[in-house]
Amino acid sequence: MGKHRFVVDGQSFxxxxxxxxxxxxxxxxxxxxxxxELAAPADAPRAxxxxxxxxxxxxxxxxxxxxxxxxxxxxxAPMAGLVLAISVKPGQRVTAGEELVVLDAMKMENTLSAxxxxxxxxxxxxxxxxxxxxxLLLHLGAx
Numbered sequence: 372m373g374k375h376r377f378v379v380d381g382q383s384f385x386x387x388x389x390x391x392x393x394x395x396x397x398x399x400x401x402x403x404x405x406x407x408e409l410a411a412p413a414d415a416p417r418a419x420x421x422x423x424x425x426x427x428x429x430x431x432x433x434x435x436x437x438x439x440x441x442x443x444x445x446x447x448a449p450m451a452g453l454v455l456a457i458s459v460k461p462g463q464r465v466t467a468g469e470e471l472v473v474l475d476a477m478k479m480e481n482t483l484s485a486x487x488x489x490x491x492x493x494x495x496x497x498x499x500x501x502x503x504x505x506x507l508l509l510h511l512g513a514x
Contacts, residue, residue: 373388377500378407382500391409443506443513446483448483449481452474454502455473456473457509459491462490464490464514465485468489472496495508495510
């Protein structure tokens with residue numbers, strides 16, 4: 372139905388609208404599928420076009436989701452926020468519970484910890500980036 376690029380606080384989002392009805396849309400945001408609810412702006416008349424409001428991704432992300440036994444884990448943002456610190460570097464060995472990333476969400480610092488022992492792979496964000504709920508932060512490989 373359409374591809375769009377939005378920039379929010381310096382972070383780029385590629386959005387493709389796959390399908391839409393009166394209340395919902397199926398979209399892909401930076402490669403991740405989402406179902407969004409369409410809601411009218413609070414001050415808009417009832418007949419006005421609706422704006423899209425992001426909803427939770429189809430699969431419920433936690434601070435880390437596994438893509439298979441012994442495979443790399445994708446560490447994802449459990450909430451929208453600002454990346455305050457990245458405490459690891461690619462190639463670094465970490466143990467379960469070790470600090471990976473610190474997010475600021477609603478003026479509260481949230482420390483995201485390694486879900487298991489492993490080796491840090493690609494880091495997908497940088498300090499100062501604004502991330503959405505479910506956004507990929509980094510990969511944690513078996514190790």
